[in-house]
Amino acid sequence: MKKPLLGCIADDFTGGTDLASTLVKGGMRTIQCLGVPSTPVDADAIVVALKTRTCSQALAIEESLKALEFLRDAGCEQFFFKYCSTFDSTDAGNIGPVADALMDELDTRFTIVCPAFPGNQRTVFKGHLFVGDSLLSDSSMRDHPLTPMRDANLVRVLERQTDRGVYLCSHEMVDKGASRLKDLFSSLSQDADGYAVVDAITDKQLYIIGDAAADLKLITGASGVAQGLPLNFVKRGKLETPEESSRISLSQGNALVLAGSCSAMTNKQVAHWLRSKPGYRLDPLALAKSDAQIKDAIAWAIDKLSTQSALVYASADPESVTEAQRILGKEVAGEIVESALARIAEAVKAHGIDKYVIAGGETSGAVLQALGVEALRIGPEIATGVPWTVSTTGPQLSLALKSGNFGDEDFFTTAIEYRHE
Ligand SMILES: Nc1ncnc2c1ncn2[C@@H]1O[C@H](COP(=O)(O)OP(=O)(O)O)[C@@H](O)[C@H]1O
Ligand SMILES: O=C(O)[C@@H](O)C(=O)COP(=O)(O)O
Numbered sequence: 001m002k003k004p005l006l007g008c009i010a011d012d013f014t015g016g017t018d019l020a021s022t023l024v025k026g027g028m029r030t031i032q033c034l035g036v037p038s039t040p041v042d043a044d045a046i047v048v049a050l051k052t053r054t055c056s057q058a059l060a061i062e063e064s065l066k067a068l069e070f071l072r073d074a075g076c077e078q079f080f081f082k083y084c085s086t087f088d089s090t091d092a093g094n095i096g097p098v099a100d101a102l103m104d105e106l107d108t109r110f111t112i113v114c115p116a117f118p119g120n121q122r123t124v125f126k127g128h129l130f131v132g133d134s135l136l137s138d139s140s141m142r143d144h145p146l147t148p149m150r151d152a153n154l155v156r157v158l159e160r161q162t163d164r165g166v167y168l169c170s171h172e173m174v175d176k177g178a179s180r181l182k183d184l185f186s187s188l189s190q191d192a193d194g195y196a197v198v199d200a201i202t203d204k205q206l207y208i209i210g211d212a213a214a215d216l217k218l219i220t221g222a223s224g225v226a227q228g229l230p231l232n233f234v235k236r237g238k239l240e241t242p243e244e245s246s247r248i249s250l251s252q253g254n255a256l257v258l259a260g261s262c263s264a265m266t267n268k269q270v271a272h273w274l275r276s277k278p279g280y281r282l283d284p285l286a287l288a289k290s291d292a293q294i295k296d297a298i299a300w301a302i303d304k305l306s307t308q309s310a311l312v313y314a315s316a317d318p319e320s321v322t323e324a325q326r327i328l329g330k331e332v333a334g335e336i337v338e339s340a341l342a343r344i345a346e347a348v349k350a351h352g353i354d355k356y357v358i359a360g361g362e363t364s365g366a367v368l369q370a371l372g373v374e375a376l377r378i379g380p381e382i383a384t385g386v387p388w389t390v391s392t393t394g395p396q397l398s399l400a401l402k403s404g405n406f407g408d409e410d411f412f413t414t415a416i417e418y419r420h421e
Contacts, residue, residue: 005233006045007071008226009064009102010082011094012361013368014386014403015222016049019082020378021387022223023047024246026230028239032376032389034368036063036070041375044239046071051365052098053088054146054334060094061101068105077238078217079106080229084361085117085222086136086405087129087154088147089161096161099195099220103164106217110189112169113158114209114221116200119384120406122222123201127155127168131405140264140405143318145325146334146362154197165194174198174205181212189216203227223385248379248390251398254305255355255416256348258341259313260363262321263404269359270315272409278304279311284324287336294340298347305353309416312344315359338363342370355398357415364401373397382415383407 006028010016016032023030028044036048048067052060064081071079081102089095103111116124121132131139135152142150151157158166167188174181188196200206203224210228213219219229233239259270273279280300286293297312304310314337316324324333345356345367356371358364376389376399385406391397400415408414 001040001042003075004041004043004046005076005238006078006080006229007068007074007076008045008047008080008082009067009071010047010049011053011060011098012051012084013049013364014361014401015082015084016047017376017378017387017389017401018385018403019080019223019226020045020047020376021381021385022226023230024378024387025381026227028230030378031392032378034373034375036066037375040074044233046074046076047082051362052094053084054362055094057093057097060098064098065101065105068102078219080226081218081220082222083115083220085115085120085122085224086131086141086149087115087157088144088149089157090147091160093161096158100162100164102218108189108217109193110185111195111216111218111220112185112198112209112213113154113195114198114200114225115154116206117222117224117385118201118203118206119224124154124197124199125201126170126199127197128152129154145262145321146330158195158197162195165192167192167194167196169196169198171199171201171205174200174208178208178211181208182215185212185216200224246378246380246387248377248388249396250379250388250390250418251355253353253355254307255309255357256301256305256345256353257309257311257357257359257412258345258363258367259311259315259359260337260341261360261404262315262318265405265407266315266359267317268409269407269411270311270313273311273412277311278308279313282312282314282337282340284314284328284333284336287340288328294343297344301344301348302351305348305351311412312341314341334362338366342366346370349397354396355416357400357402357412359402360404368399371397373399380418382418383411388415388418
């Protein structure tokens with residue numbers, strides 16, 4: 001078995017498939033593991049996807065360090081910490097604390113922070129994160145149920161999460177080219193103790209940053225900056241000329257769509273689906289009272305899935321989410337919905353359904369854990385940042401994990417009807 005080159009730790013499962021898909025497109029054989037694997041993995045890049053974006057800081061650090069240990073023992077040469085392109089986190093973390101812990105463990109004093117993902121309209125200019133034409137803090141991310149993002153200045157956001165220095169590497173510096181940027185990173189690696197938030201507005205800039213980051217032990221960011229990494233290994237003769245390999249065998253059966261994301265795009269996708277197809281709405285307040293709605297939803301889904309694809313969703317507008325959180329508490333409301341969707345998926349799987357489209361990062365984490373999925377092979381991209389995947393152990397399941405704001409309005413149907421060319 002060849003040693004893997006790149007070891008990645010993703011703070012949620014959808015983020016993991018987004019990154020893995022980017023690496024596959026760059027020609028790296030990539031496997032995404034859900035949690036730290038117990039057996040060796042044969043791949044050029046390994047993505048260990050965790051559910052650490054919103055858990056306690058201590059748990060996020062513990063799990064990330066276990067993932068790092070696995071990746072180091074496997075022989076990885078470089079490490080990547082993947083978080084959301086909208087920098088989803090609270091003031092308490094977990095991006096800063098996890099990155100700090102990874103730096104300590106890798107004995108490195110400098111890394112970059114690069115969440116830009118222009119393919120999905122996330123750009124960073126003078127350290128400020130934009131979503132489309134709006135600052136992050138004016139975008140729908142300000143109302144995220146678990147990680148409301150109300151400050152677009154990433155230097156400031158990260159400073160609240162770490163005691164290390166946070167610097168800005170502006171787009172003018174990036175435009176000087178990979179060689180100058182590499183010199184800067186190398187001098188910062190010797191002199192600085194902390195992070196450089198790196199501007200990027202275009203993919204071209206992300207390739208420059210990826211090239212310049214070739215010697216960094218640890219890179220942090222979203223999937224955009226990973227685009228340039230496969231080429232670094234090719235240049236060093238460690239990876240053969242990249243060739244995309246994303247052929248997988250997809251289930252042709254009916255699919256269960258599970259939506260626990262309340263992001264603006266998921267809400268539009270749910271509304272679009274309901275115009276012509278069946279859906280069952282879960283209500284967190286009813287779920288908190290008894291199991292009745294879960295049982296009803298399972299029976300409804302099994303009945304529908306015998307003839308067509310069906311959606312079970314808890315997605316709701318920001319006012320309804322705030323109201324549910326006021327009554328139940330933020331974490332409890334989230335957990336109740338995640339656990340209900342997970343139980344429904346488990347019961348539906350027992351009836352032989354092998355195709356799932358899941359909207360939401362936390363939601364995907366909860367559902368895949370319940371489905372007992374340990375690792376994913378990455379297939380073709382359905383929408384930017386969202387590939388079809390198949391489970392690699394047990395009875396094969398086809399799984400599309402969709403980040404909250406990714407995909408077009410008709411994403412659910414597009415995913416279900418996707419056919420290899
Ligand atoms: N109606 C609702 N009220 C309160 N919380 C909800 C509701 N529906 C879903 N949630 C919770 O909101 C969170 C959404 O997060 P996630 O699944 O990561 O979506 P996204 O990918 O959009 O960030 C989950 O914890 C989910 O359980
Ligand atoms: O980087 C991104 O935007 C995605 O890969 C991602 O992590 C999105 O997270 P969710 O919206 O919570 O699924």
